[in-house]
Amino acid sequence: MVSGRVVENVAVKLLQLAVTELPYDVKVALQRAYREEENPVGKSQLKAILDNVELAEKTCTPMCQDTGVVIFYVKAGSKIDGLDKIGDALRKATIRATKDVPLRPNSVNPFTQKNTGDNTGKHVPFIHWEVVPGDTLEISVLPKGGGSENVSALGMLSPNQGTTGIKKFVIDTIIGAGAKPCPPTILGIAVGGGADIAMKLAKKTLLKPLNQPNPNPELAKLEQELLEAANSTGIGPMGLGGKTTVLDVKIDYAHRHPASYPVAVVIQCWAARRASAVIHSDGQVEYISHKVE
Numbered sequence: 446m447v448s449g450r451v452v453e454n455v456a457v458k459l460l461q462l463a464v465t466e467l468p469y470d471v472k473v474a475l476q477r478a479y480r481e482e483e484n485p486v487g488k489s490q491l492k493a494i495l496d497n498v499e500l501a502e503k504t505c506t507p508m509c510q511d512t513g514v515v516i517f518y519v520k521a522g523s524k525i526d527g528l529d530k531i532g533d534a535l536r537k538a539t540i541r542a543t544k545d546v547p548l549r550p551n552s553v554n555p556f557t558q559k560n561t562g563d564n565t566g567k568h569v570p571f572i573h574w575e576v577v578p579g580d581t582l583e584i585s586v587l588p589k590g591g592g593s594e595n596v597s598a599l600g601m602l603s604p605n606q607g608t609t610g611i612k613k614f615v616i617d618t619i620i621g622a623g624a625k626p627c628p629p630t631i632l633g634i635a636v637g638g639g640a641d642i643a644m645k646l647a648k649k650t651l652l653k654p655l656n657q658p659n660p661n662p663e664l665a666k667l668e669q670e671l672l673e674a675a676n677s678t679g680i681g682p683m684g685l686g687g688k689t690t691v692l693d694v695k696i697d698y699a700h701r702h703p704a705s706y707p708v709a710v711v712i713q714c715w716a717a718r719r720a721s722a723v724i725h726s727d728g729q730v731e732y733i734s735h736k737v738e
């Protein structure tokens with residue numbers, strides 16, 4: 446039996462961790478970028494980002510004023526009782542975290558322009574569900590900032606454009622985005638499926654740890670090629686020049702309709718916020734993205 450209260454408490458903690466403390470792999474990638482950046486302006490931007498990250502962690506305050514739109518990914522064990530309470534618990538957690546962390550209210554009705562003030566609304570927080578074998582509940586949160594989301598893109602390419610078409614679309618997207626997504630960014634890319642499936646898979650790849658090559662060697666090679674091509678644009682940290690435009694590239698795919706070739710690029714800013722925890726059937730909670738005392 447999963448207690449709604451436990452889910453709510455864990456989700457509040459995940460939101461707090463996500464917005465105040467970058468996962469270790471992202472910090473390591475930013476530190477490496479700082480060491481290797483040769484452009485003095487780009488290097489100073491990376492230093493400012495790292496100082497900001499350190500201060501946010503020390504003071505337990507959000508690392509960016511835009512704390513994003515709240516998206517949860519839930520892997521629910523099929524043997525869990527009380528699954529019907531999880532959605533409500535995640536919604537309550539979002540309201541509590543908005544007040545307590547705090548989070549910036551980022552949920553606006555697109556027709557009335559009214560902000561709900563508590564980061565909830567129609568389909569917000571958005572919850573992606575996956576039913577898996579077992580009796581554990583894994584919850585991940587991905588608060589997604591607006592600046593990087595605004596330059597994410599979907600291309601409905603022609604199948605004959607193939608891998609060359611994918612590369613061109615991704616690099617054109619990065620060049621078009623310029624400074625807007627607060628580089629250095631992380632690229633979540635998905636190819637195939639339909640328009641919705643590609644976008645969903647692309648965003649989900651942003652939950653994967655950095656610097657872990659794709660287990661598919663062909664895709665690992667493509668990730669590396671795209672990383673090098675993106676970093677040769679010279680856009681650099683915060684768009685002010687340098688060789689660190691992208692920290693990492695993650696690719697996923699789905700089989701496609703013979704006539705369709707969707708390519709989704711979801712861009713994540715340097716504030717690559719995510720946090721995950723597993724709730725076990727005995728109520729034990731294990732935070733898997735961050736060290737929690």
Ligand code: SF4
Nearest residue numbers: 509590592593627714
């Ligand atoms: S793109 Fe990211 S770092 Fe830039 S303002 Fe938005 S949330 Fe903050």
